[in-house]
Amino acid sequence: MFFKIPSLILKQLYTFGSLANTAGGVRFAVKNRLSDATLTGLRAVTIDGERVGPERLALETASGERIAATALNGGRTILFPLRAVLQVHVAGLGPLAQGGHEIVVAFAAEPFGDLELRVQDAIAEATPQRRTVPLDKEDNYSKEIVAARQRFAEETTGVQLEHLVHYSFDPGVTAGNIENFTGVAQVPIGLAGPVQVNGEHAQGEFLVPLATAEGTLVASYNRGIKVLNLSGGVTTTVQADCMQRAPVFVFDSAREARAFLDWIDEHLPAIREAAEATSSVARLLYIDTYLVAKFAYLRFNFATGDAAGQNMVGRATFAACSWILEQEWPQERVRRFYLESNLATDKKASQINVMRTRGKRVTAEATIPRDVLVQHMRVEPESLHYHAQVANVGAMLSGANNNGCHSPNGITAMFIATGQDVANVSESSAGLVYTEIAPGGDLYIAITIPSLIVATYGGGTGLPTQRECLEMLGCYGKGKVRKLAEIVAAVALAGEISLAAAISSLDWVSSHEKYGGPATGGAHANAGPRRGPGTGESRYRFAAGGRAGFGALIFSTSFESSSTREERVAISSLLGTPSRASAAAT
Known part of the structure; x- marks a missing residue:
């Protein structure tokens, strides 16, 4: 099956700024930013109208191997996976003058067939060579190149690296997670719990690893967990699960944009088929549509299994939009297209995430007996409930995306410990806390996290210490992501109970005095003497x-x-x- 790639999307292959003169001609680079492919032919390269045939063309792989275009056209193939880079060498042409140049590349690739890439690039003015971070194109994670980068850092900054350079794993395991690996940031991990979770996916007691440098945090969550355990544990429910990519299509008029949405509705089955063909996991659930001026915004919503799924849905949405742009009606009317319009709000807090969900929508709830609150938190349910009402007004007044106390504290600490994308705390920071006085005078409290983005497979979850933390929770691997979401929500609720009670009972400052101050003893103490009376x-x-x-x-x-x-x-x-x-x- 062949997929024709629209020219608007095909341009993403070209690495702008890569055009350069060489001793024997000209070169430029292409990078696969679309999907896995196999190159089967390089027919011609045309620069400023001058066509160069395959006999003067060659491709250079990341390993430095050069493959003549004639060999490629003669039956040889080159694997071109996602993120791979190839240098295209054009012999006997140039030198090109500074300024803009038109480049046309005719080539063939499976599963796309014959393609033509047409772009504008420029020869930039020469700039002085600067020192750069050491790089090994053959193996950028070897002990030798890592040591070279460590020496480079010490020589450049004048700082002797004592702690950053010590780690317990093979740097090669970080390939795909980081570039120019040089060392590690060691974040302290404390244990809270075990917490009793009565979920649909997480059932039982779970010891919780929290990675943080904030004093009182682990103690605070431990206190909340104790109260929840004395109340029978936390009931957790995953209420929704989806991940988004939001392309935008630009037309000549608002009426054309409106008509486009009707066209999308009519062709939804074919769009779904194109999107889901890219993955064995991704499933297109629905498409939200929004119109502004002459812009048509489509918010694709996918189920992504145990992965957080941002990359997965990006590829699937790209395939769907490629299909859309090749159909006659859109092809004649779409003037511009962007794969992301900012409506997915990746790495950003937004109201649409609160309303429509991004990641997992999960609720944790508990009913805390009056005597448990009074004995262990020194606060009555009525006092804490009244405080929650006052704080809710404050949250509305400030425009906050969270009317609770500090759920991002526990979420961030768990994210760091378990290898989540910490930048997704932006979305995951949203929280909706609700309290009421239950019959008998007990306190009902719940937190809903509407956009909790977690994974138990892929990304940073496979790194050594992060994997160990997930394994402690019984959450590493496929089929565990909703279990992890329920545990995170339960821990977040524990933190809300602890801090809300501390503030309501006026115990907040004393705990920070006891646990949260700087170290006062030992070789690393850097705090001066505390001032006394007078x-x-x-x-x-x-x-x-x-x-x-x-x-x-x-x-x-x-x-x-x-x-x-x-x-x-x-x-x-x-x-x-x-x-x-x-x-x-x-």
Whole structure:
């Protein structure tokens, strides 16, 4: 089966800025940014109207092997997988003058057939050679080239690398995850839990690895997990699952754009077939359509199995759009096309993700008995519920995408530990927290994460330490992604309970004083001595009870000129809390 690639998309093969004069002619580069292919012929290259036949053409692979176009046309083939780069050498032509030049390449590839690439590139003005990071085109992950980059870093910066250069795995395992591997960033991992999860996919107790450099974080999540476990655990539900790519088609008028959406509806089965032919996993669920001016935005929504799926849906959407652009009606009317319009909001928080889901839409909920909250969190359900209502107004006032406390803290720590794409915290930071007083005076609390992007297969999940963390959770490999989503949501709920109760009970600052300050001892301590009485430090000691009704809370903290905003806020809250005596008087 042959797929004809539209010229608008075919241009993506060319590496702009690669055109250069050589001792024997001209060269330029092409990179496969489309899909896996096999080159079967190189017919001709035409530059500024001058045609050069195959006898003067050659292709150079990444390994440095040169293959004559005549050999390619004579039956030899070249594998051209996704992300592969080839240099095209044109002998006996040039030198080309500085400025723009038109290039036409006639070639053949399976499964696409005969193709013609037509682009404009330029010979740039020569620039002085600069030192660059060492690179080995044969093996860029060998011990020798890694050591060369480490020496380069030390010589360039004057910094002796003591910790960055020590790691326990073969650098080769990072191929596909990072370029120019030089070392590792070691992030501390702490364990929280085990947390009891009563999900549809995650059932049982799970020990949670959290990678973070923020003091109090692991302790806070542990506290929340303890309360949830005493309440029977967390019930979790994955409510939706999809990943997007959002191309845009440009027309001459708004009416043509509107008519295009009717055409899309009529041809949806064929579009789905073209998209799903690129993957054994991707399934096109539906296409959202939006019209603005003369632009038609299509938001393709896919199921992606155990992968996060951004690359998968990109390839599938490309195939679908290639099919669309080759049909007569769009071919005559589409003036411009872009594979991504920013409507997918990749690596960005957005309201459309909250409404329509990106990744997994998952809810974690629990009912916490009154006595558990009072005994372990020093706060009553009514106090925490009232605080949630006030904070909800604050979130609306600020325009935040999350009305909870800090769910991105736990999500980020789990993402780093388990090899997720940490930039997807942008989408995954959205959270919808809801509380109510249940019959009997207990607290019902739930968090819905509408765009949690996680994977248990592919990407960084296969790196050594990240894989170990996933294996600790029983979440490595295929068939585990919804299980991981439920565990992440459960942990997020634990963090919400812990911090909300700490703020409601005025215990926030004291925990940061105890756990979150800089190291005060050992060879690596870098904090100066704390100021004492008479050196600008004030000490406050409060007894808080009153309307909260959870008993006396003795609270001691420092209020220095260098105190954090969190400390000032908490102390202000304390000053506004009526004492037990004043409460009794009312």
